[in-house]
Amino acid sequence: MLASTNGWSELCDSGEQRRRLEEEQGVRRRLGRDVFPLDEKLLASLDRIGTAGGVAVGFDRLLMLLTGAQAIAEVLLFPASEEYGEARRVR
Secondary structure, eight states: OOOOEEEEEOOOOHHHHHHHHHHHHHHHHHTTOOOOOOOHHHHHHHTTSOOOEEEEEOHHHHHHHHHTOSSGGGTOSSOOOGGGOSOOOOO
16 A cells, blocks of 8 residues: 555644754754754744644655556655665764
């Protein structure tokens, strides 16, 4: 069975989003990575946008349907590979 779409919903709770972003900042700080400031305008607007969600068709899934591919790796232009190991910091 092929999952051809991806359902999603937006996190519109500014307090929860702030908590997650601050947690991410802490992780980045512990890892010695760049820590970016919180986007206060975004956080201020979240509570006003209301419930939001949708469905998106994945282009890779659509290619699988059109080509009869059995695995997603058959249609990916740049498939993930274990040869790259852990993600490296890019400056």
